[in-house]
Amino acid sequence: MALDTADTRRQVPNAFKDDLIGLVPRLRRYALSLTFDGNEADDLVQLTLLKAWEHRGRFEPGTSLVAWLFTILRNGFINGRRKRSREVPDPDGAHAANLSEPPRQDHTLRLRDLQAAIGRLEPAHREALMLVAVDGLPYEAAASVIGCPSGTVKSRVSRARERLTRELGA
Missing domain, CATH: 1.10.1740.10 (RNA polymerase sigma factor, region 2, helix turn helix motif)
Structure with a gap:
């Protein structure tokens, strides 16, 4: 043709x-x-x-x-x-099965769940958790930013972590 x-x-x-x-x-x-x-x-x-x-x-x-x-x-x-x-010879597909990568969307879904759970925290707990866990501030520095005693920051971070653990089943 x-x-x-x-x-x-x-x-x-x-x-x-x-x-x-x-x-x-x-x-x-x-x-x-x-x-x-x-x-x-x-x-x-x-x-x-x-x-x-x-x-x-x-x-x-x-x-x-x-x-x-x-x-x-x-x-x-x-x-x-x-x-x-x-x-690489792989007639039964065993080698290819070992090379597979876990699906990336699973990680994305877990991240979305974490973001949603953080969003449901009380604002004071969320703020303390973000300053200490995400920004890496020591409790004293976070207390200075928030304007409260460092013991209060420790308590808020602890409660925020407990709630996240319950919600996410981690």
Whole structure:
């Protein structure tokens, strides 16, 4: 279909198309000599034909089409082998199962739950907790900011932590 469409537009000379199709048996024979596997050889020939068709404008008329196609086929074979050498065999999927990452949305949901629980704290408890636990102020400095004794800050932070622990089940 693609050959016929290109042919009607006169983008591809008939000789190129006919030569390409005529060389399929030789390409397959060469691919079999490299792969020793019929299915892999067929895939390699198909890849070669696709690349040759895609880059048909690079082919220089008057040069050897066979050599050009064999070079494409050989490079495809070598690139495939390189790719396979970096792959880890995992027929039963056990290795892939060990590489999985826990879903990130679970962390996001827990964070939203924490934010909501903090929002439900009494304002005085929330303020003390944020100053001490989030901003890292010592109790005395937080007491100075709030304007109350440090014992009151300790009590508010403790109550806020207890409530969060109850609500979040931590």
